[in-house]
Amino acid sequence: MIDGLMKDVIDPVWEAMARPLVRARLTPNQVTALGLALIVLVSTLYLWHGSHWVYGLTLAVAFVFDALDGAVARQRGMSSRLGGYFDAMVDRYQELIVLAAIAWVTGLWALALLAFSGAMLTSYAKARAAIETPVSNTDWPDLFERLERIVYLCVLLVLAGLVPWAWLLPAGLAVYAALCHLTALQRARRAARILRAADRDGPRH
Template sequence: MIDGLIKDKIDPLWEAMATPLVKAGWSPNQVTFAGLVLVVLVSLGYVWHGSPLIYGLALGVAFAFDALDGAVARRRDMRSLSGGYFDAVVDRYQELAVLGTLAYVHDVWILALLAFSGSVLTSYAKARAAIEMPVSNENWPDFFERMERVIYLCLVLVLAGLLPAYKDGIVVAGLAGFALLSHATALQRARRAWGMLKVEDQSRK
């Protein structure tokens, strides 16, 4: 939702930030993969140092780097269907790395599973509809999309780092909120997709 509202304003900023990568000759897929590596590395770092504040800030940087792949693709005129697919798959692995790390460090496996399943189902609800009929990638103004989930996780970790006495409780509550919001968004998307497919069914009669 946020991305859709501010896309026209934020895209020029991403493209400006991507200048060093463009000059260095990086491809969009290389940037995407580098973003995954950064997320995995800072997640392994959290297992070692245990500071939610450092993890939250480091994830913010890693996810920002990951967002530059689209800017590089536009700047180098290298947009492609395969690149968009690769980026979507990597996004899921990034979320798996982060939620798996939180599950391991804070022993919240069930909450992490609920959070990740909600994230995957949010993506699947649109992807499955696209198998049945052509759909626009722009008309899905859902509440808890990828950008919202990233910002939410980073804020939860920063708050946990600023209030160390309540660290575990904040992470647990944060993951519970993540799970609730992600599944609500998955159902929101499924409801929209169902309606679109019903209209398509009627048009084919």
């Protein structure tokens, strides 16, 4: 939702931050792969140091770097369907790594599973609709998309590490999971509306 509603504000920031990577001649896929490597690195360090606020801050830096692959692709004229697919797959693995790391450190495996499944269903709801009929990749301004999930998790981790409230992280993960599943249902509702319209236009081939 943030990315869709504030695209004109956010995109110039990504473009400016991506220029050093363009000058370094990195390809979009290399930026995507490096973003994944950074997520793995900071998550592995989190298993060692166990500090929620340190993980939240380093995770924010890693996710900012990861977000630059699209800007690099545009500036270098290297946008491709394969690159988009690779980026989407890496995004899913990043969320798995982050939530698994949180579960490992805190023992909140059930909440992490609920959170991850909600995030995956949010993605699948649109992807599955696109298999049935062509859909726009941008006109889905839903409640809790990936950017919102990233910001939420980073802020939650920082707060959980700074305030003496043991309930904050599990409660925050529960809210995260609920918002993910609510967004998945929101997307499913929109997909149903699109598919009904497609069915009225003609039979499936």
